[in-house]
Each structure stands twice: as structure tokens, then as C-alpha cells.
Amino acid sequence: MSTSYRAVGWNRQKRRYDGVIGAGVGGYLVVFVLGGFLIDPNATIETTMIRAFGTCAALLLHVVLSIGPLCRLDSRFLPLLYNRRHLGVTTFALALVHGVFSLIQFHALGDVNPLVSVLVTSSNYASLTSFPFQQLGLVALVILFLMAATSHDFWLRSLSPPVWKTLHMLVYVAYALVVSHVALGALQAQRHVWLSSLLFAGMATVIGLHLLAAVREWRRDIERAGAVRAGFVDVCGAEEIPDNRGRTICLSGERVAIFRYDGKVSAVSNVCKHQNGPLGEGKIVGGCIVCPWHGYEYEPASGRAPAPFSERLPTFAVKVVRGRVLVNPVPHPPGTFVEPALIDDMTSRGMAS
Amino acid sequence: MIRPLRRAHRVIVVILAVMLPWIAAAALLARRSW
Numbered sequence: 001m002s003t004s005y006r007a008v009g010w011n012r013q014k015r016r017y018d019g020v021i022g023a024g025v026g027g028y029l030v031v032f033v034l035g036g037f038l039i040d041p042n043a044t045i046e047t048t049m050i051r052a053f054g055t056c057a058a059l060l061l062h063v064v065l066s067i068g069p070l071c072r073l074d075s076r077f078l079p080l081l082y083n084r085r086h087l088g089v090t091t092f093a094l095a096l097v098h099g100v101f102s103l104i105q106f107h108a109l110g111d112v113n114p115l116v117s118v119l120v121t122s123s124n125y126a127s128l129t130s131f132p133f134q135q136l137g138l139v140a141l142v143i144l145f146l147m148a149a150t151s152h153d154f155w156l157r158s159l160s161p162p163v164w165k166t167l168h169m170l171v172y173v174a175y176a177l178v179v180s181h182v183a184l185g186a187l188q189a190q191r192h193v194w195l196s197s198l199l200f201a202g203m204a205t206v207i208g209l210h211l212l213a214a215v216r217e218w219r220r221d222i223e224r225a226g227a228v229r230a231g232f233v234d235v236c237g238a239e240e241i242p243d244n245r246g247r248t249i250c251l252s253g254e255r256v257a258i259f260r261y262d263g264k265v266s267a268v269s270n271v272c273k274h275q276n277g278p279l280g281e282g283k284i285v286g287g288c289i290v291c292p293w294h295g296y297e298y299e300p301a302s303g304r305a306p307a308p309f310s311e312r313l314p315t316f317a318v319k320v321v322r323g324r325v326l327v328n329p330v331p332h333p334p335g336t337f338v339e340p341a342l343i344d345d346m347t348s349r350g351m352a353s
Numbered sequence: 354m355i356r357p358l359r360r361a362h363r364v365i366v367v368i369l370a371v372m373l374p375w376i377a378a379a380a381l382l383a384r385r386s387w
Contacts, residue, residue: 086386128380129378129384166358169358169361169362172365172366176369176373179373180380183380184380187384188384203374205368207366207370207373207374211370296355
């Protein structure tokens with residue numbers, strides 16, 4: 001952690017990003033409501049609002065879910081990942097309005113509590129055409145609420161990153177529930193082919209991007225795993241790592257960040273102790289590795305955060321032989337000093353030419 | 354991502370990739386009015 005570290009607060013980029021989200025959502029709702037009345041003049045304002053907020057929330061959920069794999073496929077999408085939380089909270093807010101309008105429209109006029117009414121009105125679970133799809137939406141909304149409510153560093157800290165991340169991986173359950181909610185609900189009531197086409201196009205996009213990113217990472221991991229032997233593993237040429245930058249490789253299933261600086265090479269775990277940020281995508285500033293996410297700092301040779309901070313990363317033994325970087329895949333305990341490997345003269349000359 | 358979570362993430366994505374299109378297609382074929 002650096003002495004100048006400050007929690008990520010509001011900044012110009014985040015404000016601009018939120019402005020774009022707000023304008024996009026507002027524009028979508030206006031166009032949908034006006035267009036909805038032109039296409040279906042008999043629809044009530046409540047029905048149109050339910051459709052507008054529901055489709056907008058579903059659309060944003062697709063965008064949120066596509067950001068992760070897009071970043072793994074191309075690092076130019078990383079600014080979207082940096083701002084993904086606000087998009088997630090917006091998705092919940094839109095879904096909540098959709099849910100509240102639906103409760104009022106379909107469940108508020110009886111003598112049963114509307115929330116109870118959602119759960120008991122239909123129990124035709126064996127039917128696809130009259131399945132109680134609203135219950136699926138309600139469960140998805142509860143998951144989105146849990147995620148939105150814990151979308152803050154305070155909760156990340158108090159729940160611990162593994163628990164927090166596990167909770168937030170429920171977004172995939174929410175996505176499955178939302179797709180089922182649409183397929184068993186709106187899709188059953190609408191004759192238009194556009195709704196089913198959009199549903200399948202959305203699914204193809206989200207699932208396709210995830211599979212594409214997974215296959216690419218899996219191939220990369222397999223390539224490296226194949227080279228793992230008892231001792232050191234040849235990971236790359238020293239000249240392939242830009243000066244004061246890192247390179248990420250996968251060794252025995254764990255990612256290792258290798259840094260080149262001052263004619264030396266060091267290897268540490270790729271996972272930042274703060275929020276599991278990708279250290280290999282960071283750079284060396286003032287002799288320390290700086291995490292690209294929130295600026296936590298570590299000394300490359302020992303994996304220790306400079307005093308007075310106490311974070312420690314596992315380190316890896318590293319050698320440079322004839323310009324090739326070799327890393328031992330067995331990690332040293334966090335904070336263990338490992339003598340950096342010197343880049344030999346031949347390699348330096350090769351890099352200079 | 355943390356190693357067990359990365360594995361869980363892959364399993365979840367594969368389950369969704371198989372299950373979701375199947376549910377949506379079944380719902381589409383089952384609907385009364387085309």
C-alpha cells in the first residue's frame with residue numbers, strides 16, 4: 001500500500017461515466033414510452049412503464065455481464081470494469097421500479113398483501129406456459145438488492161474479498177432467473193418475434209463472450225502448464241517484458257507477475273492483497289510495483305508493502321539464462337526476499353539493438 | 354480472481370451455456386400463440 005493511497009471516491013471520470021449512464025437510461029425510457037404508445041396505443045401507462053423499466057434493467061444486466069469477458073479479451077475495455085459497480089446499482093434500481101409497478105398493477109387490488117400475493121397466486125410449476133414467472137423475477141430482484149447493497153469497499157472489507165466475490169457471483173443465478181422470467185412471462189404473452197430474437201441474441205452475446213474469454217485463457221494456461229517441470233519453467237524472453245512493466249503468466253494454476261526493472265527481474269503473485277487486482281498489469285514506480293486498480297505498492301524482490309504498511313505477497317525464485325526468464329512455480333511464503341535475477345549483458349545488448 | 358472462484362466461475366458459465374438456451378427454447382416452443 002502506498003503512503004499516498006486514498007480510497008476511490010468520486011472523480012471526474014466517474015462523474016462523466018455516471019452522466020452517460022443517466023443520459024442513456026433516461027433516453028431509453030423516453031424513447032421506449034413514446035415508441036410504445038405509437039406501436040400499442042391501447043397499453044396503459046402502467047403497462048408501458050413496466051415494460052420500459054423491465055427491458056432497460058435486462059439490457060443493462062447484459063451490459064454488466066459482458067464487461068468482464070470483454071476486459072479479458074481486450075484490455076481497452078478496462079475503464080468499464082473500473083466503473084462497473086455503478087452500472088450494477090443502476091440495474092437494481094430499474095429492476096426495483098419494474099417490480100414495484102408490477103406489484104401495484106397485478107397484486108395490489110386484492111385483500112392479500114401484494115408480496116404474499118406474488119408468492120401464492122400461482123403454483124403451476126409443472127407448466128411452461130403458465131409458470132409463476134413473477135416469483136423468478138422476485139428472487140432475481142432479491143439477489144440484485146444484496147449485490148447493490150454490498151457494492152461498496154466497506155462491505156468488501158468487512159465480508160472479506162472471497163466471501164464478497166462469491167456473493168457477487170450470484171449475478172449469474174440472477175441472470176438465469178431473469179432469462180427464465182422473460183421466457184416464461186413476457187415471451188408467453190407477446191406474439192412479436194422481436195422479443196424472442198432479442199432474448200436469444202442477448203444470451204448468445206453474454207454466453208458467447210464468456211466462452212470465448214474462457215477458451216482463450218484456458219489455451220494460454222495449458223501452454224504454460226505443459227512446460228511445468230520439477231524445477232524452473234521457461235516463461236518468456238527478458239526482452240519481451242518492457243522496462244518497469246510486468247508480464248502475467250500462469251504457473252501450476254496460479255498467476256504470477258514478472259517485473260523487469262533496473263536491469264533485473266523479479267516474480268511475485270499476480271493477486272493484489274487489497275482487492276485481488278491484477279498486479280502484472282501495473283508498473284514499477286519509484287522502485288515499487290503499483291497495482292493498476294487502487295495504487296497499492298509492493299517491493300518487487302520481497303513482495304512487501306513499504307513501511308508502515310504490512311501487506312505481503314508470495315514471491316517466486318527467478319533466473320535469467322541466455323536472455324530467457326525462468327521461474328520456479330513453487331511460491332515462497334508471503335514477504336520472502338528473493339534475490340532479483342540480473343539480465344546478462346548479451347540480453348541487454350540484444351534489447352538495445 | 355481467487356483460484357477456487359475462478360474454477361467455480363468456469364463451472365457456472367458452462368452450466369448457464371447449456372441450461373439457459375434450453376429453457377428459453379422450451380418456453381418459446383411451448384407458448385400457445387405464435
